Amino acid sequence: MTVFACPGCGQLVYFANTACLACGTAFAFDPASMAMVAVGPEVARCANAEVAACNWRAAAPGALCDSCVLTRTRPAEDDLDAIAQLQVAEGAKRRLVFQLLRLGLPLEVRDEARGTGVAFDLLSSTEQPVTTGHAGGVITLDLAESDAVHREKVRTLLSEPYRTVLGHFRHEIGHYFFPVLLPGEGDREAARGLFGDEREDYQAALDRHYAQGAPEQWGEQHVSEYATMHPAEDWAETFAHYLHIRGVLHTAASWGLQVRGPQLPGGTQPGLSVDPAGLEEVDAEGLIGGWLPLSYALNAVNRSMGEADLYPFVLSPVVMTKLAFIHDRVGRVSPRGAR
Ligand SMILES: [Zn+2]
Ligand SMILES: [Zn+2]
Numbered sequence: 001m002t003v004f005a006c007p008g009c010g011q012l013v014y015f016a017n018t019a020c021l022a023c024g025t026a027f028a029f030d031p032a033s034m035a036m037v038a039v040g041p042e043v044a045r046c047a048n049a050e051v052a053a054c055n056w057r058a059a060a061p062g063a064l065c066d067s068c069v070l071t072r073t074r075p076a077e078d079d080l081d082a083i084a085q086l087q088v089a090e091g092a093k094r095r096l097v098f099q100l101l102r103l104g105l106p107l108e109v110r111d112e113a114r115g116t117g118v119a120f121d122l123l124s125s126t127e128q129p130v131t132t133g134h135a136g137g138v139i140t141l142d143l144a145e146s147d148a149v150h151r152e153k154v155r156t157l158l159s160e161p162y163r164t165v166l167g168h169f170r171h172e173i174g175h176y177f178f179p180v181l182l183p184g185e186g187d188r189e190a191a192r193g194l195f196g197d198e199r200e201d202y203q204a205a206l207d208r209h210y211a212q213g214a215p216e217q218w219g220e221q222h223v224s225e226y227a228t229m230h231p232a233e234d235w236a237e238t239f240a241h242y243l244h245i246r247g248v249l250h251t252a253a254s255w256g257l258q259v260r261g262p263q264l265p266g267g268t269q270p271g272l273s274v275d276p277a278g279l280e281e282v283d284a285e286g287l288i289g290g291w292l293p294l295s296y297a298l299n300a301v302n303r304s305m306g307e308a309d310l311y312p313f314v315l316s317p318v319v320m321t322k323l324a325f326i327h328d329r330v331g332r333v334s335p336r337g338a339r
């Protein structure tokens, strides 16, 4: 995430802020300039400013911003519990959309007639069952995932090391980008060599996964246990990790965070230093090589607060190859991807 400046006084402000605490200027995030702009006669807030707690700029008064326009279904406005959950989910979604814009990954607004583009159905499971997932460009999120107690319960039940709303979005958008990043049969064949054949029977894979769990040595080939379920899930899980890594590296670079390496009695350990600012334009090897020392350091920082690791995953050589494949494919469609 970028660090932003108040358009009134230049003070540091954050991505979700709506006004400056120092000078009082009301501002909105402008996706065209990727900066905060002062709200006024020329600059309108998104029409979902209230209901989705959205702080983005819209093209005109009464219009939706580039993030809210992607939401196709949301709870009724008088369902206050669900609206509170919606606001959490929309906040995470804006973070996702920001990152995709920044990486130059195209997010097309859904065209229902043609069945193209992406849409989000953000639904409350209080009245009817909702399954989080992706189908043909439509991403469904169970808004109960916005509730920390519910989410932690599910995370523990499934023995997952990590579960967040942003993580859900990064995973589901991975499914959407599969055909976008791999448009031809040759591209798909290349992906199958790493992730497996995405045409495999999904229901059979799902049944097998929930009956038997992940194979014992899953970490050698996969980034998570869930990734072992089906090749399409392996792709989506790895894609989510690609966004995790790029997102944290970008934030670290924006803050000028550097890792000089642990100060050991015998000197600094080689290979454990990184300046994330240099990693925006590098190849996959450089990117992952830089991610390792940063994530080790941030994990150690989290532990010193009694918290779980920031990045509770191990990247095996095979997983790194899969991440490199995604970095390469992102670079082919994006001017800001791999160079
Ligand atoms: Zn200010
Ligand atoms: Zn909005």
Ligand SMILES: [Zn+2]
Pocket: 133, 134, 171, 172, 175, 232, 233, 236
């Ligand atoms: Zn999935």
